[in-house]
Structures are given as structure tokens and as C-alpha cells.
Amino acid sequence: MNTPKNHAVILLEKEYEDLEFWYPLLRMRETGIEAQVTAPVSGKIYHSKHGYPVISDSTPADINPADIGLLIIPGGHAPEHMVRHPDMVQLVRNVHMSGGLIAFICHGGLLACSADILNGRRATSTPAIRDEMEKAGTDWHDEPVVVDDRLISSRCPDDLPAFCRAIFEETGHRFTTLV
């Protein structure tokens, strides 16, 4: 737990929710955090639900979970594609188990369910996946942002300001040396 967790990751797959990917990524850059954009394939263009393109720069194999202080999972249809890749699921689990903060929004909770990190924990998501969240053991709350130790979750794009406010309050002490 003494590893300096100075790196951040944002996960990517096709049909991601435009703002739920871009707002946190640009917000990290504004703060000086250069997050890895990690997807099943590196160097590939993925398009949002509305067709906005972004290029991945890494795969889970490129990431050392112990280095990661913050991992963000956007929503849209992307999480449904992510859960089909065991290495994407395992990355979330390994970052969480080694002390990193996991932040997910909207359908992003699906990947947190598959990573089996929600049992007994407080969290939220889009109401559309509340059943899946509760079956995974989540103490589910209908709030703009729920913070439970190293889990931060929100419901929808309208919650992004509260989501990022919570993320940067929680990570403020982690990213003392920026990547």
C-alpha cells in the first residue's frame, strides 16, 4: 500500500456516453492528471453513442494495477461491451484490491458488478441497472453521487458536476506527484 498511486485510467469501449467519458478525461487534464485511455484494443478509434471519436492508448495488459490511484468507468452502452473482456473486468478488480479509487457512472456499474467489488457497499447507478446492482450486493441509493470509501458512483450525465467534485476531493491527497 506504499506504492505511489500517481496514475489514472479511464476505460473505453464503443458506444460510450459522450459526456461521461469526455468530462472526466478533460477534467483530469485540467488538473494535470494524464490518464491512460484503456480499452480491449490499443490505438483503435472508438465512437461514442453520438459518434464522437477517441483513440485508446493502452490495454489492461499495459497497466500495473498497483500504480493506479483512480480508475473511471463511463456509461452508455460501453460497459455492456467491456464486461465481455475478462481482462477489463479483472483490471477493475485488481485496481480496487490494491487500494485504488473506482469511480463509475450510469451503466458503468455493470462492470463494477462483474468485478465483484460492490458486496455490502453503498453505491448508485442508472435506475435501469438497479436490480443488477442489488443482486451484486449493493446498498443502492438514488442520489447524485454516493461515496463509500474507495467507490464513487453517480446516476447520469446531469450528475457529472457532483461526480467530478467528489472524485477530485477524494483524489486530492493521492495525486501529490502528477503523472
Next chain:
Amino acid sequence: MNTPKNHAVILLEKEYEDLEFWYPLLRMRETGIEAQVTAPVSGKIYHSKHGYPVISDSTPADINPADIGLLIIPGGHAPEHMVRHPDMVQLVRNVHMSGGLIAFICHGGLLACSADILNGRRATSTPAIRDEMEKAGTDWHDEPVVVDDRLISSRCPDDLPAFCRAIFEETGHRFTTLV
């Protein structure tokens, strides 16, 4: 100049650049600033270049320029539509003349040109409109962000982190009472 300039405005028209509208708007909300979304028609849905919808909540007639501490002009094709509305052009000019900060990015400079607020001032824009900017008297620079007193400008979506960093440094002392 003693008016408390506690209000913010972000301008809207069809075919706005997705991130250049949404990143500053969400970033203001994260800070606690509730900006008016001002367009030629209020209560109308406008779509981004990629089809992302947003509803306007005001027209220039609803805005008192003396109250506005910050006015943001996103890019995309939206500024080409904005300049056809004299009340949109006049709003930019009036906010500037009454001491408000004008922030524009990419093609947003076209509206600043039409508002005739650039003569002799340092600014940047997408290189595509450099000629128009220089004909309007701009001392044009190819930099991620250019700050000249109450004008803040950037070139493209990649500059958004620097753009917003500059905006919130400049406005930090203005928005003492948040709207």
C-alpha cells in the same frame, strides 16, 4: 462597474462543437456557477455537430449585460449561425463593454469579430479563421490559451483543459457570490 457580476452565460446555436459547449458548462456547474444557456430562441432543442441535444433557457433579451461576469462562446458551426442574429452579436459587445469576461474557442472567434471587441487585442482561434481574426485587428497567436485582460481564447477541443483553467483563474475573484 460596481454591479456584482455574478451571472454567467454560455451561447448556443445548432451544430455547436460538442465538447466546447459541454465541458465549460459542466465545469461551471461543478464550481457552483449556474450559467444561462442563451440562444436566438428560448426553450428550443439545439443539436451539436454529432447530434447531442441541449435546450436553451434564454434569449439575449432576457440578459442584463451589466450582471454578466463571464460569457462563453463555443465553436463548431454554431458561431456562423450566431453572427446572423444581431442581438447575439450585441450581447457579446455589451457584456464586454460593461466589464464582463468574454471567453471564446475555435470558431467562436467569429462572433467576437462581429462584436468588434478584438481590435489591438491578443487572442487565438482555430487557424481556419485566422484571416478574419486579423482583419478584425487581432494580434493573433498560435497558443493553447491566450489571456488579454477580459478576453480568453483557445484554438480547439484539445485546448479545453487550458481554456477552463484560465477561465476559472480569471473569474475566481468575480464569482464571490454564486448564482
